[in-house]
Structures are given as C-alpha cells and as structure tokens.
Amino acid sequence: MCAGVGQAADVTASLADIHLNVVPRTDAEAARIAKVTKPASQFSTPERFEDKPAGAATVRARDSTDAFSQFSENLRFEDELTFKVGNGLFKKLWVSSPSSTLASDGLGPLYNARSCQRCHLKDGRGHVPDAQAENAISMFLRISVPGTAEDAPAEIADYIATRPDPSYGGQIQDFALPGIPAEGQMQIAYTEIEVALSEGEVATLRKPSYSVSDLGYGPLAPDAMLSPRVAPQMIGLGLLEAIPAKDILAHVDEADADGDGISGRANVVWSEEFDQPMLGRFGLKAGMPTIREQSAAAFSGDIGISNPIFPAHSGDCQFAEADCMNAPHGGEPDVREGLEIDTVGLDLVTFYSRNLAVPARRDTDDPAVLRGKEVFYDSGCAACHTPKFVTARLEDRPEQSFQLIWPYSDLLLHDMGEGLADHRPEARATGTEWRTAPLWGIGLTQVVSGHSEFLHDGRARNLLEAVLWHGGEAEAARDRVVDMPASDRDDLIRFLESL
Numbered sequence: 065m066c067a068g069v070g071q072a073a074d075v076t077a078s079l080a081d082i083h084l085n086v087v088p089r090t091d092a093e094a095a096r097i098a099k100v101t102k103p104a105s106q107f108s109t110p111e112r113f114e115d116k117p118a119g120a121a122t123v124r125a126r127d128s129t130d131a132f133s134q135f136s137e138n139l140r141f142e143d144e145l146t147f148k149v150g151n152g153l154f155k156k157l158w159v160s161s162p163s164s165t166l167a168s169d170g171l172g173p174l175y176n177a178r179s180c181q182r183c184h185l186k187d188g189r190g191h192v193p194d195a196q197a198e199n200a201i202s203m204f205l206r207i208s209v210p211g212t213a214e215d216a217p218a219e220i221a222d223y224i225a226t227r228p229d230p231s232y233g234g235q236i237q238d239f240a241l242p243g244i245p246a247e248g249q250m251q252i253a254y255t256e257i258e259v260a261l262s263e264g265e266v267a268t269l270r271k272p273s274y275s276v277s278d279l280g281y282g283p284l285a286p287d288a289m290l291s292p293r294v295a296p297q298m299i300g301l302g303l304l305e306a307i308p309a310k311d312i313l314a315h316v317d318e319a320d321a322d323g324d325g326i327s328g329r330a331n332v333v334w335s336e337e338f339d340q341p342m343l344g345r346f347g348l349k350a351g352m353p354t355i356r357e358q359s360a361a362a363f364s365g366d367i368g369i370s371n372p373i374f375p376a377h378s379g380d381c382q383f384a385e386a387d388c389m390n391a392p393h394g395g396e397p398d399v400r401e402g403l404e405i406d407t408v409g410l411d412l413v414t415f416y417s418r419n420l421a422v423p424a425r426r427d428t429d430d431p432a433v434l435r436g437k438e439v440f441y442d443s444g445c446a447a448c449h450t451p452k453f454v455t456a457r458l459e460d461r462p463e464q465s466f467q468l469i470w471p472y473s474d475l476l477l478h479d480m481g482e483g484l485a486d487h488r489p490e491a492r493a494t495g496t497e498w499r500t501a502p503l504w505g506i507g508l509t510q511v512v513s514g515h516s517e518f519l520h521d522g523r524a525r526n527l528l529e530a531v532l533w534h535g536g537e538a539e540a541a542r543d544r545v546v547d548m549p550a551s552d553r554d555d556l557i558r559f560l561e562s563l
Contacts, residue, residue: 481535
C-alpha cells in the first residue's frame with residue numbers, strides 16, 4: 065500500500081517527527097532498510113533476528129507476571145536508576161488534598177484509579193470487571209458529544225469535531241473523593257453469537273452493550289457517545305515512537321488504489337504539547353502523538369493529577385460539577401511548578417514508559433509456528449499487522465536508535481466494521497475505525513495479566529475470538545480463517561502465541 069496520503073497526512077509528514085532528534089538516513093541505509101523490512105517470502109525457517117522483536121532492546125522472556133516490567137536490554141547503566149524512579153512514580157498511590165504527604169497529594173476529585181499501575185496491571189493489559197465488581201478498575205468509558213466546525217483544528221483535513229459531555233467531560237469517572245458524588249458506574253450486558261467454523265466447529269462470541277448507572281450529575285447529553293476502553297499493555301512504546309513518520313505514512317492507502325481492500329489511514333491529532341498537528345500513534349484510535357502527552361492525559365483524566373501539559377487541578381471535572389471544581393488540590397504555588405506532578409516527574413514516568421522492554425519471541429523454529437506464520441501471511445493479516453520497521457537514528461535515545469523491530473502493526477486506522485464499532489470519532493478516526501493493535505507480547509498476556517481478554521473492550525476471551533470479531537477491511541481475512549482447515553487455524557493461533 066503506497067498510494068497518495070492526502071492533505072492531512074502531507075501535513076503530518078512535515079511535522080510528526082519534531083519530538084525526535086533524528087539523524088537523517090543515508091541512501092545506503094535506506095536501501096538496507098528496504099531489504100530487511102521486505103515481507104517474508106519463505107516459511108521453512110525463521111527470519112534472521114526474528115527472535116528479537118525489539119532489536120537490541122529485547123529482553124529474555126520470563127514465565128512470570130514480571131515479563132512486561134523489565135527495562136530495555138540495551139539501557140545504559142547510568143539510566144537504570146532513572147527507569148526505577150519512573151517506575152516508582154508509575155506505581156505511586158495518590159492521595160487526596162490537603163495531606164501531610166505533599167509529594168503524593170492531588171488525587172481526583174473524580175478519578176478512575178489511584179495510580180498508573182492500577183490500570184496497566186504489571187504493565188500489561190487491563191481486564192473486564194467481574195460480574196460482582198462495583199467498579200471497573202483498568203476499564204472505563206470515554207464520552208463525547210458531536211462538535212461544531214469551531215471545535216475542529218483548521219490545519220487538519222477531515223477532522224471530526226467532538227466536545228466533552230457538558231456534565232461528564234471526556235470520560236466517566238467511577239470513583240470520587242469523600243463528599244463528592246462519583247459520575248456513575250459502567251454496566252455491561254452480553255449477547256452470545258455463534259460462528260460456524262470449518263469441520264463442524266462452532267465458536268461463541270459475546271457481543272457487549274454498555275450503559276451507565278447511578279449517574280451523579282443528571283442525565284447524559286441526548287447525543288452522548290460512549291466508548292469502552294481496556295488499558296493496553298505498555299511494552300515497546302518507545303520503539304513505536306521512534307518509527308519515522310514517513311515510514312508509517314508509506315503504508316497509507318486511503319482510496320485503496322492498489323485494490324487489495326485495505327485502506328489504512330493516518331490519524332492526525334492536535335498536540336497540546338507542541339501546539340500543532342502531529343501523527344497519532346498511541347491509544348486505541350491513535351489519538352495521541354507522543355508517550356509524554358499520552359502519560360500527561362492519563363494523569364489528568366484517569367487520576368485527576370495536574371501536570372505541565374494538562375494543568376487543570378480539577379482533572380476532568382466540568383462546570384456542572386461545582387463541588388468537584390472547587391475541591392482542594394495539591395498544586396502548591398511554590399512547589400513542583402504549582403502542579404501536582406511537575407516536569408521532572410512527568411519526564412521520569414515518560415522515560416519509564418518509553419523503556420519497558422519487549423520480551424524475546426518463543427518457539428520461532430517450531431514447525432507449527434512456522435506454518436502458522438505462513439497462514440498469517442496467506443490470510444492477509446500482514447496487510448495491516450505490518451511485521452517490521454527500522455527505527456530512526458536518534459541522538460539522545462540510544463535504546464531506541466536504529467533498531468529492527470517486529471511490532472506487527474502499521475499504526476494506522478482501519479475500518480473494522482459494524483461489529484466492533486463504537487460510533488465515537490476521535491480526531492480523524494471514525495466510529496468504525498481503530499488503530500491496528502501491535503501484536504508483540506500478545507502470547508504472554510495470560511502469564512502477565514492472568515487472563516486472555518483481547519480487543520479494545522476485552523470482549524474476546526481468546527485469540528481466535530479476537531480474529532473472528534474482525535470485520536470491515538479485515539472481513540476477507542477473517543473469512544479465510546473461518547473456512548480454512550482446523551489444523552491451519554490451530555497453527556495460526558500457535559504463531560500468535562509465540563509473539
């Protein structure tokens with residue numbers, strides 16, 4: 065897919081790498097990169113370096129819940145302390161204000177969790193709440209209402225304007241400090257759907273529907289759009305950030321000019337950090353441009369912590385929530401830049417998030433895994449789950465600099481059909497589009513997180529169910545999986561489990 069990328073992507077191509085200190089590639093390097101990132105053409109043996117999905121940053125795969133909590137193998141010794149201090153802030157339990165614990169106060173007043181780690185459990189995936197759970201820690205509902213032309217940046221073509229719900233903001237917070245009502249509780253109801261597979265097998269999918277009960281501030285807006293989100297795994301983020309924007313944009317094919325049915329689109333978002341359009345890479349709809357901005361938004365929206373990019377002490381509180389807006393906060397005028405987490409703290413968490421390592425592949429030479437890889441390619445999965453990139457040469461990030469990586473994602477938006485639609489746009493992403501999820505580490509989900517729930521809302525209870533939910537641009541690939549011999553389906557899952 066190498067067609068015209070359109071006006072919005074053209075804007076991005078000139079701006080998206082401003083967060084990186086990139087050393088330009090030579091023609092010789094570009095030729096080497098083109099050669100090494102070519103799609104696989106034989107499947108009898110593993111490709112060279114395939115067992116190291118993060119290049120020199122790859123760590124040994126651990127059969128424990130700490131498998132996603134290691135620092136990059138090539139991290140300099142002098143930076144290990146920075147990583148560990150960032151880890152401490154990532155795990156920190158924030159408390160309400162006023163408090164004698166001045167370094168940790170500022171929680172809320174509305175929030176979804178008291179720490180980053182409470183959502184990204186062991187740096188892995190969150191989970192769907194148990195039926196008996198009163199609160200959905202590590203899963204929440206985003207909310208917005210349709211916007212107007214005034215809400216859309218003029219610099220970004222095809223931007224779909226939205227606004228926060230006037231009473232509930234940008235997401236539903238199900239916790240609150242004493243004396244302040246929580247916004248509400250997410251409710252999930254499932255309907256079972258049977259899918260007939262070849263050779264007489266039947267898979268059962270669960271289709272969710274979402275609502276909010278115990279609303280604390282009146283009804284939702286009549287045109288409110290809800291989107292469920294399970295916290296994603298944290299590994300390899302720095303390497304995804306280090307992929308040159310032009311390499312991502314080279315896969316854009318908005319008009320499907322090559323006729324393969326795949327129309328990857330770049331999400332172009334407004335960066336609050338850099339005050340200009342940038343390529344979206346992070347989040348389930350690629351709604352964030354950098355790890356630092358993603359971290360800052362999570363501090364504000366999920367925990368209610370003011371920071372250099374989102375300095376409001378009240379977090380996601382709206383004017384309709386007067387007690388929330390007026391509650392005490394932890395922003396001391398002469399301490400931490402008057403914020404609840406300052407530049408130093410945000411940079412430490414960013415460094416930690418950037419350097420969470422990807423574990424090594426397992427069983428790359430297993431015949432079933434190799435056959436599953438061939439099925440993956442033959443079914444068309446690699447059209448969106450792009451196996452390989454080479455990161456930019458970076459002057460100040462040696463861990464991520466010039467590495468051959470295997471994320472199995474193009475980081476682009478794809479229409480996944482009505483079955484997975486949330487009908488809530490985000491920047492250029494429509495209500496049926498999602499960013500291609502990176503697949504590295506997916507086979508260790510059960511080990512790290514204690515479950516095997518996948519997709520944006522955890523509806524899939526195993527990898528086969530995740531595949532069977534694919535629609536839209538991926539429907540043809542999904543149908544091939546349904547119709548193929550059961551042994552090929554089994555090998556495809558073995559391949560995915562090896563990632």
